[in-house]
Amino acid sequence: xxxxxxxxxxxxxxxxxxxxxxxxxxxxxxxxxxxxxxxxxxxxxxxxxxxxxxxxxxxxxxxxxxxxxxxxxxxxxxxxxxxxxxxxxxxxxxxxxxxxxxxxxxxxxxxxxxxxxxxxxxxxxxxxxxxxxxxxxxxxxxxxxxxxx
Numbered sequence: 611x612x613x614x615x616x617x618x619x620x621x622x623x624x625x626x627x628x629x630x631x632x633x634x635x636x637x638x639x640x641x642x643x644x645x646x647x648x649x650x651x652x653x654x655x656x657x658x659x660x661x662x663x664x665x666x667x668x669x670x671x672x673x674x675x676x677x678x679x680x681x682x683x684x685x686x687x688x689x690x691x692x693x694x695x696x697x698x699x700x701x702x703x704x705x706x707x708x709x710x711x712x713x714x715x716x717x718x719x720x721x722x723x724x725x726x727x728x729x730x731x732x733x734x735x736x737x738x739x740x741x742x743x744x745x746x747x748x749x750x751x752x753x754x755x756x757x758x759x
Contacts, residue, residue: 654738657709658756661690661736662745664703665721665754668692671700672723680722683734685711708738718747727752735759 622630665681671692672679678695688705705711711734713719718732731749735742742759 650739651741654709654736654741654743657706657738658736658743658745660703661705661711661734662754662756664690664692665723665745665747668721669723669727669729669752669754672725673727676725678722678724680720683711683713683719683721685713685719706738710737711735712737721747723752 668679668681675694679700680693680695682691682693683689684691688707688709688711690703690705692700692702694700714733714735717730718734721729721732723729729747729749729752732747734745736745737743744757744759746755746757747753748755
């Protein structure tokens with residue numbers, strides 16, 4: 611009874627566990643804001659892609675059907691409406707409330723695509739928070755380009 615058995619100490623000390631948890635908490639604290647910023651950028655990029663896709667699809671339809679198509683952008687109601695030559699509404703797209711749309715000129719709010727593929731052109735600035743894109747519709751070719759600012 612008077613003998614003590616030898617115990618091998620295995621495992622971690624309380625100090626080692628606390629230091630490890632502090633390092634992990636610090637890493638999470640630094641990474642979380644970066645992830646939040648990147649999700650905002652991805653959401654904005656998706657909205658801009660949808661905005662541009664509407665113009666591209668209208669141009670494609672004008673060429674395919676051999677009739678003019680017009681894309682009307684209404685920034686206040688957050689709508690993008692596509693009409694044919696006779697003002698027949700083909701489809702409408704709604705934007706999220708976080709996306710701000712600005713046309714460089716008031717005439718850019720109505721972009722008309724001709725059956726030959728050309729257009730009257732236009733330039734828009736789309737922004738959400740600190741992320742901003744410039745969408746340009748070339749007048750000669752009717753091509754739509756996106757560029758992050």
